[in-house]
Amino acid sequence: GQSLEQPSEVTAVEGAIVQINCTYQTSGFYGLSWYQQHDGGAPTFLSYNALDGLEETGRFSSFLSRSDSYGYLLLQELQMKDSASYFCAVSPQGSSYKLIFGSGTRLLVRP
């Protein structure tokens, strides 16, 4: 089976850098994705790591280490609009046609 654990809540100051961790237990997966969801909105895709290492997309970066069963999302130059929930997700090998989502991390950015 698969399970992905994230901290439930993280608070940071505007302009700062924050890291949201995702640890997982899974028998195998194609890659690790990250999604953002604002209150009342739909989850939207942020980033995908097929291979170990760092992927950078503007202010957001995502990292994967399969040997450590660990990944993270790094948000730089935090803005108030970054206050949202962030979910890591995996596409399991042998179980195509679905994404398994983590428990989600609520990020609160303070002025």
Next chain:
Amino acid sequence: DTAVSQTPKYLVTQMGNDKSIKCEQNLGHDTMYWYKQDSKKFLKIMFSYNNKELIINETVPNRFSPKSPDKAHLNLHINSLELGDSAVYFCASSQERQGRTATIYFGEGSWLTVV
């Protein structure tokens, strides 16, 4: 143009009623999904369809019946609604690439409240 659209956005109904949520995607994707998000914001897959064929049914009660008339539409019918069915239901779509699920595009969600 909305990529994945679902209706209704809000639905309040009494226990025991039957209700449907409709979903359409104009992205040309082959795969569509229903996800349920509970009050703790946990996102759980319910069903996925590929080219109108049911691929995944994640131990969802029989009261939930998805129907895909074509690959651009995936509707969800719920019979005999229970209080525990109150949640946000997200329709989504994606295009499979090399055996893995690529980016999933979600609709805006349907907020179901059973009273």
